[in-house]
Amino acid sequence: MLSVVVATTTDQVSVHDLDDDDSVLTTTDLDAGDLPDFVREREQAPGAPAPRWVWSDTATWYPPLLAAGVTVARCWDLRLCHAILRASALTAHTSFASAGASAWDQPRVQTATDRLFDLDPPVRLDPLEELRRQRRTVAAALADDGRPASGRLSLLLAAESAGSLVAAEMTHAGVPWDAIEHDRILTALLGRRPVSGYRPELLEAKLAQVRSALGVGDVNPDSPAELLKALRLAGLPATSTRSWELREIDHPAIPPLLEYKKMSRLMTANGWHWLDTWVAGGRFRPVYVPGGVVTGRWASDGGGALQLPHQVRGAVRADPGWTLVVADAAQLEPRILAAMSGDRAMARAGQATDMYEGMVATGAVETRQQAKYGMLGAMYGGTQGESGRMLPRMTKAYPQALALVEHAARAGERGEVVSTWLGRSSPRPGQDWRLAQGEASGEGATGVEQDRARAQARGWGRFTRNFIVQGTAAEWALCWMALLRLRLRDLTPGGDVTAGPHLAFFLHDEVMVHTPAHLAEEVADIVRECASEAGRLLFGAADEASVEFQVSVAVVVSYAEAK
């Protein structure tokens, strides 16, 4: 059963219940403030299956429900699904793809005009019409070979929508954060918190070492230009102030400088100011942006949620009586490549707990390190170093897998679109790119222009090569979380997600569940089961040729203990 939520004015809502052909059975008009109770009743109605709530945008509708202690089992996020369907190669032949841009193509953030007229974007949209268009478009989806492809696309839209629920619920729950422990970490590494505008004691001392080793009194180490000048004046052969370059230089100023940079980075990115800004009431509440990355990965907005440095992970601590179940999908992208290419030799390696060891065991390479760099090179398009050297070995051992990524790279070099396993498609290259390609192939093009165009083409090829793997890995992760979320929900009494085990953090191929300690082992099993099930959901029933999606699970009090 689909229930479509429509904002009729800023404080009036209509809910349309639809039958199987999307015609309206009943309509209920409500004050917006009565929506949480209405949704709660529908979700908990005995005997009736919970509806799938269709709304313009989970990020707009769901947080107020969560704040009122109401959760929903399923939804359809029209804005996120719209974006997928507009760009997908599977629906490129439909009127949905060829129509001009509409309000549904706008980003979610309110425009100045919306605020001026006190209108939320959803008020000006017609979710019911949009739903019908999307359903028709999915039904018309066709694969490359002309066969119907609505199954995969439906799964993608469901997974994307489930992801939007997970994102809102995780922001609502927050990451359990021990501010006292965070302060302890900072104080141990940097010295006590200084008054603003000053450096903490240990950082200042480190800087004094740098200055004295360089024989300068006042260089500002935070200005790359000034620092580089000082380094060169002291006779160091530096061409930049990047740590990896400085590491190669043998000079007494280098070790303290590298330490200074590390300390300084910690203070500016995740220091006391970050703590003041982002942690409140023992929770870090990042804002996740589902679909925020072209490949389908999530982005984040504020707080740097997707780059939590290992240095501060000790501050992520379960509540008393609770524990963290941290699960990491092992070698996710190589496994994804094996599964989507149908490469049987690579799939065999992918049945091992450690896929890179599996590649060694099956004789493709000699060492785990070679396997790792070889795979990264294959997926990123590396040409240099160990990656480049391993490429012929990879191609020989795993011809089908390498052919798949090479094919994607060639398509990108020609400016064509590539798609993930479930049908999310890459953007087309920008106008500058196309212009450069056109000019380089025309008469009178200089060698420099041609070289630059070729370099740009190869660059876009590396993007599309990586897109199909990274994007499909993101789809697997969405399915993993969607399944996990529903299983955890069954263990949680009442409406509030934080009353029982719940997802607290997500990072591309890793999830964290905050759970009452006595349920930790049960949760760990569920996490593993959902990983396998996500593999079957995407790639079909398990057989001897299928990849096993292994996860390493740690039951810990502090995030620093995981991995």
Place this chain on the structure above:
DNA sequence: CACGGCTGCCAC
């Protein structure tokens, strides 16, 4: 002085 480009480093 607001803004955007650049540098450098963090995560996967």
Place this chain on the structure above:
DNA sequence: AAACGTGGCAGCCGTG
């Protein structure tokens, strides 16, 4: 070891 994908973010620095 160094350069090969996706991002966020702080601070610097030039520009209008």
